[in-house]
Amino acid sequence: MRAYLSLLLASGIAALGQRHAGTFSDPPSSERIRFRYWLPDASVDPEVVKADVKSVGSVGGGGLEFLAFFEYGGHVGSMPSGADWTKYNFGTPSFQNLFRAALKAHHENYLVMDFPIGPNQGQGVPAETTEDGLQLDLVPFTAQVPRNGVFNGKIPGWGTGDLIAFTSALVLQEDSHSFQAQDKFSVKNVTYGEYTLREASLDDHTQHVDKKSGKAALNLPSVSKGTHYRVFAFYQKKSLNKNLDFTPDVKMEDNMFRNGSYAVDHFSAAGGQAIARFWEKHILANGVKDLLISAGNYAWEDSVEVVSNITWSQSFPKRYQSRFGQSINRYLPLFVFKQNNLSLQPADPGNFHCMLENEIQTNRYLNNFHLIVADGYAEYLLSLRSWAKTFLGKELSVQPAYNLPMDMSGAIPLVDAPECESFGFKDDIDLYRRFVGPAQLSGKRVISNELGAIPMTAYQYTIPRMLFSMNRGFAAGVNQYVLHGGAYTGNYYGTTWPGHTGFAYLFSEAWSEKQPAWHNGLKDALDYAARLSHVLRQGVPKIDVVRYSKESITNITTRPAPADLVKDGWSYTYISPDNFRLRSLEVSDRQLAPTGPAWGAMSIDASESLTIDAVKRLRTFAKSGFPIILSGGSPGFYPVGQDKVEDFQHQLSALKVSANVYQVGAGNVSQHLTHLGLTPRVQGKTKGTWYTTWYEAGDIDYAFAYNDVHDSAGELILSTCSTPYFYDAWTGQRAPVLVYHQEHGKTIIPLSLSGNQTVIIACSKKLSKEIPTPRRHVVFAPPNVIGTASTSRFSILLHVGHSDSIQTACLDNGEKITIDGTAVPQQFQLQNWNLTVERWEKPKNFSDASVIATKRNTTHILSKLESWDQLPALVNASGVGHYSTTFDWPLSMVPTTMWNYLRGLLSKIRTAGSVPFPVQAGMPLLPTEVGLTGPVTLTPFK
Structure with a gap:
């Protein structure tokens, strides 16, 4: 850090972390939720951007992930x-000026800003086509040889x-x-040829190709009926794929930026170096670097x-050649099918699929290929991380190895803050634990999550749904969230009210103060998340069991x-x-x-596969006393x-007979532990x-528990006799836990938890x-x-509800206390509600996207609580509902x-000139459940 101290002093900018250390009650900005901010382009009003930054801070957010969106790089909507x-x-x-303004706004509001390393998902930067480090592609061809x-x-x-x-x-x-496969938004019929090859016949003829004419002469053995030879040719070229693609107007300047932005090579240091060169030349000047050092948080790339x-x-x-001692050329035909982007290209797996007559050998060469893909990707990540x-x-911070033909587990430790x-x-806790295991093993203090991208739910994403997703990540070990996403609230080209909406309404959510929840409940949720993140970054998570997965x-x-x-009740992760x-x-x-998760045992299912090196390492673990x-x-x-x-x-066989190695039936691991x-x-x-986890942080240990969907009661048993605190x-x-007992070195606490409660x-x-x-x-x-x-060291207050008889409580010194709840009223339901609806509606000027909403009030009498989509007068209403009853109740x-x-209004709405996707797709626009739903039960106590 000494190298950067002079920069901070010279610029007069104090480091943010020194000015806002944070506590459990008020965590620092770096531990608070940030919003992935869909910046339409750099022409927008910087004053609006600064206001959006300030607004995020006002509701408990930590800042923005400042993403130059360009309508998803021109792939969902166009310029x-x-x-x-x-x-x-x-x-x-223009972008540099806006970027500087955003950083300055974060600094002034004690917030932090993540900075994507390129436009759209950050997969590349604007460049000349001759630039080193752009993405490369390998294009395959094949032809049949006469008999x-x-x-x-x-x-x-x-x-x-x-x-x-040429092989x-x-x-x-x-x-x-x-x-049939999904091709973006439609289903496509895919046809391909499948060839079973004899391994011994694989041959490389590259040296026999005339470099000028591309001609070759081969005399291969004649073949029997039903078989034939094929030749395969593979060509390397720059893909020139763009993470920002648009058709420039003839009036636009003729320069590098006219080309949009090109994806870089993600499998060598050259790609990272191309990004670094661009930033140093085009962005990190005119005070931006100093501001970035002060208010910047993570350099970030999406999947x-x-x-x-x-x-x-x-x-x-x-x-x-270096890793396996053989040329890759002979085996390239095996790497044609489904060896590209697995998530984006299910309908383009490759025109042909080659395999060997021996399945093990086919898998061997594929596994080899995936290892060198991983090696190249590691070099790319480490070059970016170093810069x-x-x-x-x-x-x-990176979403590592998503969609790529490689094992994600090896890439997760290579970045500072891996993101799922x-x-x-x-929202699958078991899947999250597959991601979290390698991160915790490699000592990552922050494990991030992009939260809330749900198809076809724009302007429908509720706080309870957010909390559900959030808590399931926390239960697995995630301790940072970036909300998908934050909306620019000003005017933009071709955009009507309610404003610019990323992905043309395809995904949730356009968070801003144009959402009724922004100033009505969101801060409570974001403060809650920040406090959980704060605790889950304290100390080291300790996990009971590690599960092997390859x-x-x-x-x-x-x-x-x-x-x-x-x-x-065992906690577990995967490696x-x-x-x-x-x-x-x-x-x-x-x-x-032991200095990390300190797993007590490893379980390996029969469905898993082991490398020889893995078996040898497992024998070493077992020899050292570790149960497998x-x-x-x-x-x-x-x-x-x-x-x-x-x-x-x-x-x-040697592993099975080793000491500390045990074989059990499926589903009996817990019993054997x-x-x-x-x-x-x-x-x-x-x-x-x-779901539980234990965290050790010096003088304080933390127990975290999450109750799944349904309400339940029971006991939480902690492996300590220290004093517990909620x-x-x-x-x-x-506050101290006041009802618990301790025995045999453990603390037992009775709990009653609602569904999705932590x-x-x-x-x-x-x-x-x-x-x-x-x-x-x-x-x-x-x-x-x-x-x-409790209000002092000498008092304990018990909140006593109704009971039909007098009960007894017992203190830790054996003293018995009489508990009389017979005179306490029984719980009852509140009914006959008055509802005042603050309706949020379009402004008079529908093209003014900067307006939050036009608001008006209506009143309604409800005999019972129902969602607004069940009330004819409110089925098309949105806004804030103010509920009250005649009972003396807040x-x-x-x-x-x-x-x-x-x-x-959806058919009339436009965002960046695009019709919302649900309208384009002809999807039914059904109402959603909103408002207070009942019954509401009041439980008196004394």
Whole structure:
């Protein structure tokens, strides 16, 4: 950090972190939710941008992820009439000025700003087509050789690019296959040829091709009926794929920015260097660098959303030769099918699919290829990370390896703040744990999540839905959220009220003060999230069990979670053998990675596959005293390099008979963990499902628990006898737990949790100096004790609800306390509500997108509480509902989403000149549930 101190002093800008350290009650900006801000282009009003930044801070946000959107790079919507994406492109003087204004606004409001490394998802930067480091593609061609084996002429595809390889192979079997796949917004019929090749016949003829004419002469063996030879040609070329693509107007300046922005090579350092050169030349001048050092947070890149024929970089042949001792050329036909962008190109997997007659050998070469893809991607990430650190003093956050033909687990440790997403991971706790495991093992303090991108829910995304997704990530170990996304609130070309909406209404959400929830509930939710993030960044997460998982290509699809571990309250995460190289992965005191997750055991399902190196490492773990449990049978062989099946079987047999290695039936891992004398660090004993994690932070340990969908009650058992304290993430208050008992080195706390509720309990012998803590506590309380409080070291208050008889509570010194709830009224439901609706509607000038809304009030009498879509007078209304009853009860205020009102206007609405996607797609525009729904139950206590 010394290298940057002089810059800060010279510019007179104080580091933000020094001015706002933060506490649990009021966490710093760096621990608060940021908004992915859809900047239409750099022509927008900087005063509006600064106001949007300030507004984010006013509702408890931490700042913006300042994304130059350009209608998703021109891929969902195009440059609207009147806009000039050449003049206002990423990196232009206009962009630099706006970027500076945004940074300054963050600094002035004590916020922090993430900065995408390029426009759109950050996959590249504006460049000349001759620039080094742009994305490369490998384009394949094939042709059948006559049965006499003679090929004489120009090789297929000549002139496409630089020839990398010209090969041949004997085809033992040929088939044609068809399937249907999603192609953007429609379904496409895909047909491809499938060739089974004889491995011994694979041959490289690249040296026999005339470099000028592209002709070659081959005399291959004649073949029997039903077989034939094929030749394959592979050409390397710049893809010139764009992460910002638009058709420039003839009046626009003729310069580099006219080309939009090109994707860079993600599989070598050259791609990262191209990005660094661009930033240093076009953005980090005129005071921007100093401001970025002060108010900037993460350099960021989204999931890799670029397409190709075959994932490729110029370094691959050399990498393959160096790693496996053989040329890649012979095996290139095997790398044609489904080796590009797996998420974006399901309908473009490749024109042909080659495999060997031996499945193990096919998988071997594919696994080899995926390893060099991962090696190249690692070089790219490390080049970016090094530049961000050395040049700016900033860390790198990336959604690593999404969509790419490689194992994501190996890439996660390579960035400072790896990011997953609620959309791709489907709010699935088990899937999140596959991501979190490698991150925690590699000591990542921040594990980020892009939250809230849900198709077809623009202006329909509610705070409860946000909290549901958020809590499931927290339960897995996620501790940072970036909301998808924040809206620019000013006017923009071709845009009507309610304003610019990213993705043309395809995804949620356009967060801004044009949402009724912005000043009516959102701050409570963001403060809650910040406090949870604050706690989950304290100390080191300690996990009970690690599960082995190896995939050649990461498949982010929902699969069954280990039901026995979940049911019995064990925390667990996953790691891959790609993580076995991390220095923290050692055994001490029968724990794996003792300074990190400190796993107590590893389980390996029979459905998994092991490399020989992995088996050897597992034997080392077991020899050091670490328990390994093989569940449901023997795992399979993962072929790579020169590994042989025979050697694998020998190593696996040796592993099975090793001390500390156990074999159990499927679903019996939890039972055997108990047999080994292990217990969860935090265990929920309940008929529901509680997900738990334990965090150790010096003098304070933290227990986190999340109750799944349904209400449930039970006991939370903590492996400590320190004094427990509730940390209330909703209020920021800390208070001693007053009902619990301790035995056998454990603390048992009775809890009743609502669905989707979390709880944080801190355990410490020193917190009593900060938090008034009574000398005594209750070890048993009857069910009608519904709450507790304390005002000093000498008092305990019990909130007593109704009971039909007198009950007894017991203190830790054995003293019994009489609890009389017979005179307390029973709980009852509130009815006959008065509802005043503050309707949010379009302005008189529908083209003025800067207006929040025109507001008017209507009143309604409700005999029972129902969603507004069930009330004829409100089915098309949006806004804020003010609820009250004749009972002496605080006023209830409930914001709605804007959807029910907007759906009636959607055909007239425009965003950046585009018709909202739901209208384009002809989808039904149905109302959503909003408002206060009943019944509301009042529970008296004394």
